Amino acid sequence: xxxxxxxxxxxxxxxxxxxxxxxxxxxxxxxxxxxxxxxxxxxxxxxxxxxxxxxxxxxxxxxxxxxxxxxxxxxxxxxxxxxxxxxxxxxxxxxxxxxxxxxxxxxxxxxxxxxxxxxxxxxxxxxxxxxxxxxxxxxxxxxxxxxxxxxxxxxxxxxxxxxxxxxxxxxxxxxxxxxxxxxxxxxxxxxxxxxxxxxxxxxxxxxxxxxxxxxxxxxxxxxxxxxxxxxxxxxxxxxxxxxxxxxxxxxxxxxxxxxxxxxxxxxxxxxxxxxxxxxxxxxxxxxxxxxxxxxxxxxxxxxxxxxxxxxxxxxxxxxxxxxxxxxxxxxxxxxxxxxxxxxxxxxxxxxxxxxxxxxxxxxxxxxxxxxxxxxxxxxxxxxxxxxxxxxxxxxxxxxxxxxxxxxxxxxxxxxxxxxxxxxxxxxxxxxxxxxxxxxxxxxxxxxxxxxxxxxxxxxxxxxxxxxxxxxxxxxxxxxxxxxxxxxxxxxxxxxxxxxxxxxxxxxxxxxxxxxxxxxxxxxxxxxxxxxxxxxxxxxxxxxxxxxxxxxxxxxxxxxxxxxxxxxxxxxxxxxxxxxxxxxxxxxxxxxxxxxxxxxxxxxxxxxxxxxxxxxxxxxxxxxxxxxxxxxxxxxxxxxxxxxxxxxxxxxxxxxxxxxxxxxxxxxxxxxxxxxxxxxxxxxxxxxxxxxxxxxxxxxxxxxxxxxxxxxxxxxxxxxxxxxxxxxxxxxxxxxxxxxxxxxxxxxxxxxxxxxxxxxxxxxxxxxxxxxxxxxxxxxxxxxxxxxxxx
DNA sequence: GCTTAGGATTTG
Numbered sequence: 001x002x003x004x005x006x007x008x009x010x011x012x013x014x015x016x017x018x019x020x021x022x023x024x025x026x027x028x029x030x031x032x033x034x035x036x037x038x039x040x041x042x043x044x045x046x047x048x049x050x051x052x053x054x055x056x057x058x059x060x061x062x063x064x065x066x067x068x069x070x071x072x073x074x075x076x077x078x079x080x081x082x083x084x085x086x087x088x089x090x091x092x093x094x095x096x097x098x099x100x101x102x103x104x105x106x107x108x109x110x111x112x113x114x115x116x117x118x119x120x121x122x123x124x125x126x127x128x129x130x131x132x133x134x135x136x137x138x139x140x141x142x143x144x145x146x147x148x149x150x151x152x153x154x155x156x157x158x159x160x161x162x163x164x165x166x167x168x169x170x171x172x173x174x175x176x177x178x179x180x181x182x183x184x185x186x187x188x189x190x191x192x193x194x195x196x197x198x199x200x201x202x203x204x205x206x207x208x209x210x211x212x213x214x215x216x217x218x219x220x221x222x223x224x225x226x227x228x229x230x231x232x233x234x235x236x237x238x239x240x241x242x243x244x245x246x247x248x249x250x251x252x253x254x255x256x257x258x259x260x261x262x263x264x265x266x267x268x269x270x271x272x273x274x275x276x277x278x279x280x281x282x283x284x285x286x287x288x289x290x291x292x293x294x295x296x297x298x299x300x301x302x303x304x305x306x307x308x309x310x311x312x313x314x315x316x317x318x319x320x321x322x323x324x325x326x327x328x329x330x331x332x333x334x335x336x337x338x339x340x341x342x343x344x345x346x347x348x349x350x351x352x353x354x355x356x357x358x359x360x361x362x363x364x365x366x367x368x369x370x371x372x373x374x375x376x377x378x379x380x381x382x383x384x385x386x387x388x389x390x391x392x393x394x395x396x397x398x399x400x401x402x403x404x405x406x407x408x409x410x411x412x413x414x415x416x417x418x419x420x421x422x423x424x425x426x427x428x429x430x431x432x433x434x435x436x437x438x439x440x441x442x443x444x445x446x447x448x449x450x451x452x453x454x455x456x457x458x459x460x461x462x463x464x465x466x467x468x469x470x471x472x473x474x475x476x477x478x479x480x481x482x483x484x485x486x487x488x489x490x491x492x493x494x495x496x497x498x499x500x501x502x503x504x505x506x507x508x509x510x511x512x513x514x515x516x517x518x519x520x521x522x523x524x525x526x527x528x529x530x531x532x533x534x535x536x537x538x539x540x541x542x543x544x545x546x547x548x549x550x551x552x553x554x555x556x557x558x559x560x561x562x563x564x565x566x567x568x569x570x571x572x573x574x575x576x577x578x579x580x581x582x583x584x585x586x587x588x589x590x591x592x593x594x595x596x597x598x599x600x601x602x603x604x605x606x607x608x609x610x611x612x613x614x615x616x617x618x619x620x621x622x623x624x625x626x627x628x629x630x631x632x633x634x635x636x637x638x639x640x641x642x643x644x645x646x647x648x649x650x651x652x653x654x655x656x657x658x659x660x661x662x663x664x665x666x667x668x669x670x671x672x673x674x675x676x677x678x679x680x681x682x683x684x685x686x687x688x689x690x691x692x693x694x695x696x697x698x699x700x701x702x703x704x705x706x707x708x709x710x711x712x713x714x715x716x717x718x719x720x721x722x723x724x725x726x727x728x729x730x731x732x733x734x735x736x737x738x739x740x741x742x743x744x745x746x747x748x749x750x751x752x753x754x755x756x757x758x759x760x761x762x763x764x765x766x767x768x769x770x771x772x773x774x775x776x777x778x779x780x781x782x783x784x785x786x787x788x789x790x
Numbered sequence: 791g792c793t794t795a796g797g798a799t800t801t802g
Binding site for chain 1: 792795797
């Protein structure tokens with residue numbers, strides 16, 4: 001007992017000058033003089049002569065022992081003036097006590113809440129938390145060789161908390177795990193030998209699945225079901241000690257399982273023998289006695305001797321091996337949603353991974369976290385792809401949080417991974433947290449006071465936070481985080497307004513009649529096949545109709561050709577054309593072409609001809625030789641138009657349709673001055689037709705991270721594709737331009753991450769449907785696409 | 791007051 005190193009251990013001391021009549025414990029064995037003056041807590045001030053002072057108070061609050069590494073510790077406690085001494089008018093009766101080094105460690109082990117301590121050799125500081133905690137404006141700092149703290153034990157007869165506490169101990173008996181019988185409600189202690197972080201069940205609750213053991217060496221499985229995550233056992237690593245009250249035993253598969261039952265409560269402790277016994281629980285009130293501390297100590301000492309747990313050293317990024325699974329303790333720097341089943345986390349632990357890492361690309365706009373980060377931090381950062389159920393958990397994480405990722409897989413990078421930036425070099429490593437809970441796969445935030453993160457925190461905080469000249473849009477980061485250059489800028493807004501870009505979520509939250517600028521990817525589009533997007537619409541009545549196919553048109557022309565009738569309009573010159581047949585199977589046929597007499601002698605004679613009795617094929621052939629072809633039929637000897645379901649006018653490969661509703665058909669001679677070039681509007685007017693226009697109607701599903709938005713492309717489709725829809729209706733080349741554009745924006749069989757980001761202008765408006773219900777619509781406007789040059 | 795799960799690697 002005599003030859004102990006200073007500061008190292010608790011010493012029982014019954015000859016103290018300070019407290020001659022009551023046996024006590026000294027946490028520090030520095031010598032104390034008898035010349036000390038006891039100062040009441042309210043009387044402490046910066047001016048107090050600490051060399052001659054002692055302060056006595058009851059431990060009101062005992063904080064966790066915080067390790068700063070290298071045997072450096074700090075602990076905060078609050079002591080208060082004992083009630084017997086306190087006068088009702090006293091203020092500042094509670095004061096913060098800050099203990100450093102071995103004294104902190106020893107205090108943590110030896111002193112309990114409610115006990116009375118005497119401190120000497122302290123210094124008085126200004127309390128930085130006085131405003132926040134409303135305690136004494138000063139604090140007592142205990143560090144160095146002079147600092148001393150002495151615990152006053154209670155005499156056996158006193159009514160201190162400790163005595164009444166020990167009376168309660170008998171209320172809880174803990175059943176050894178080998179003595180469990182089915183169908184009982186028991187209290188147990190155990191060492192955690194397997195655990196899964198709480199995971200969502202198919203029922204209403206989360207389930208913590210674990211296995212525990214104790215000195216009996218019996219291993220018992222436990223399933224804890226709670227709806228609230230905070231009610232679950234706080235297990236951070238194998239070897240943690242768990243105490244459960246009111247668990248039910250249940251026979252399952254030839255052994256006994258434990259299940260939480262009504263009144264269930266749980267407390268856990270760090271399992272390392274050298275660490276402070278600090279109960280981890282979210283319970284407002286729980287019983288915790290000296291005896292519990294002893295049980296915990298015993299269990300973890302026993303566990304350490306048993307080789308119960310795989311002796312895996314803590315793995316840091318610098319130790320990671322290819323194809324290994326490990327638990328990583330780290331700090332979250334950034335997070336970004338990738339798709340519905342994957343979230344990308346960027347983390348670091350202050351060490352550098354020795355292997356080349358696979359690069360990922362995520363658009364800067366969906367990243368949550370600081371917008372700039374120092375190169376020093378960035379150099380050590382790694383990306384983790386978090387899948388499925390864990391992606392859900394990851395969504396809740398806040399950048400800056402300290403995390404433990406369980407069963408993280410250091411895997412060979414694959415170019416097929418979501419958001420892979422494409423180029424994959426040999427031996428690149430990627431970190432995957434796979435879906436499911438096998439082997440305890442999961443993710444959890446470690447509390448700020450967790451001893452596990454103190455060292456990590458010290459390391460990471462020693463790095464510069466950010467350089468102002470580096471941010472997310474900087475090329476230094478773009479490799480990992482930016483949009484890859486080959487997909488940059490492929491739609492361009494043509495609008496003149498300078499609106500800020502907003503997120504899809506913000507678009508959805510906005511009121512009607514707004515304009516937005518958004519940056520999004522194209523997740524999907526309709527219609528397929530693409531040609532169905534092309535429509536006809538009337539600029540007058542705004543009706544939209546489908547374009548009839550050639551089978552329908554052939555049939556319509558064939559039917560009309562069989563009964564052409566005679567045309568005897570006096571302003572027309574007619575000529576019959578006989579096409580000989582190939583034989584009895586295909587007899588020859590006759591159709592007529594008609595020309596306006598006025599045109600016949602002019603230079604415009606080939607500009608417009610009227611045709612009767614011709615098939616669609618005939619018309620198309622004539623269209624190669626004449627500018628405009630107007631198919632007509634006889635109606636009482638006069639020329640009249642065919643049904644407006646078919647094109648009423650042909651020009652080359654172009655076809656013109658009329659609106660059935662808005663046309664008042666009557667074929668009259670087209671009067672033109674010889675120098676005037678005729679066009680389809682003039683012809684339409686002469687025959688009483690309201691021309692239909694071509695339109696392109698598409699539904700686009702935009703995606704931004706996990707958010708999607710359905711928008712329409714209609715009014716500005718020509719601008720979008722940089723093509724004339726009349727051309728699209730008439731030629732393959734223009735059609736190809738549309739399909740190539742769509743393939744570029746929404747590449748078939750390519751992942752979202754590889755798709756380009758579109759800079760779009762959207763309008764928002766409401767429409768009323770047939771049931772007078774209002775719908776909000778979004779339409780792409782004033783935006784054009786440019787394909788990358790080959 | 792008694793469903794959920796009852797450990798045991800993704801296949802990105």
